[in-house]
Amino acid sequence: MRTCQINPSILSADFTNLERELTRIHTADAVHVDVMDNHFVPNLTIGLPVVARLNEVSELPLDVHLMISDVDRWGPGYAEAGAASVTFHAEASAAPVKLARDLRAAGSRAAMALRPATPIEPYLDMLPELDMVLLMTVEPGFGGQAFLDLVLPKIRRARKAIDGTGLPIALQVDGGVTRETILRAAEAGADVFVAGSSVYGTADPAEAVVTLRNLAAATPVSM
Ligand SMILES: O=C(CO)[C@H](O)[C@H](O)COP(=O)(O)O
Numbered sequence: 001m002r003t004c005q006i007n008p009s010i011l012s013a014d015f016t017n018l019e020r021e022l023t024r025i026h027t028a029d030a031v032h033v034d035v036m037d038n039h040f041v042p043n044l045t046i047g048l049p050v051v052a053r054l055n056e057v058s059e060l061p062l063d064v065h066l067m068i069s070d071v072d073r074w075g076p077g078y079a080e081a082g083a084a085s086v087t088f089h090a091e092a093s094a095a096p097v098k099l100a101r102d103l104r105a106a107g108s109r110a111a112m113a114l115r116p117a118t119p120i121e122p123y124l125d126m127l128p129e130l131d132m133v134l135l136m137t138v139e140p141g142f143g144g145q146a147f148l149d150l151v152l153p154k155i156r157r158a159r160k161a162i163d164g165t166g167l168p169i170a171l172q173v174d175g176g177v178t179r180e181t182i183l184r185a186a187e188a189g190a191d192v193f194v195a196g197s198s199v200y201g202t203a204d205p206a207e208a209v210v211t212l213r214n215l216a217a218a219t220p221v222s223m
């Protein structure tokens with residue numbers, strides 16, 4: 001068994017009662033918070049004031065996924081608001097190394113996300129600046145989409161590169177994670193899994209988290 005984490009996405013929760021929705025995932029490792037600006041992605045969710053308040057009421061650490069433009073300017077504010085981890089998109093940052101350093105300096109873990117079609121190779125030199133890499137397994141913007149198997153080779157390449165650094169950098173996947181697709185993502189080397197609809201879409205979200213984590217932990221990485 002290896003250590004794997006499940007971070008449910010509140011994108012699939014009831015936005016009129018987020019505090020209650022947090023209690024329904026008490027078995028999770030962190031809560032994944034999707035911030036969308038209707039510019040970097042064609043959807044709009046929540047911003048800094050709601051994330052700051054969530055951080056105050058949540059017993060789980062916040063794993064904030066920023067799908068916003070001009071993230072070099074707005075990203076560090078989420079770290080200052082207390083997020084345990086802040087993920088920015090490489091495609092939205094003009095200066096990703098500086099941004100990663102700013103996030104760490106503000107007290108959060110620094111993570112960088114890549115859309116399904118964005119290669120990881122141009123960013124391998126900056127892995128030591130990061131605490132986590134997020135490989136999107138759907139096109140960012142909406143929950144409930146199907147997992148893109150075409151990302152699996154990139155997950156394998158990222159796993160090898162991360163192992164090569166010898167650093168404790170997490171490898172997260174986000175989008176379309178279910179009891180079936182988590183097996184393929186775990187086998188390819190992911191160790192942190194975001195799941196929205198496959199957790200909140202069930203009668204017992206806390207139990208769904210445990211099931212997903214057990215499935216991933218029992219799946220050896222195969223290169
Ligand atoms: O970042 C996201 C979408 O851009 C969400 O985190 C993701 O889609 C989770 O939802 P689901 O598990 O239903 O696919």
Ligand SMILES: [Fe+2]
Binds near residue numbers: 009065194
């Ligand atoms: Fe996300």
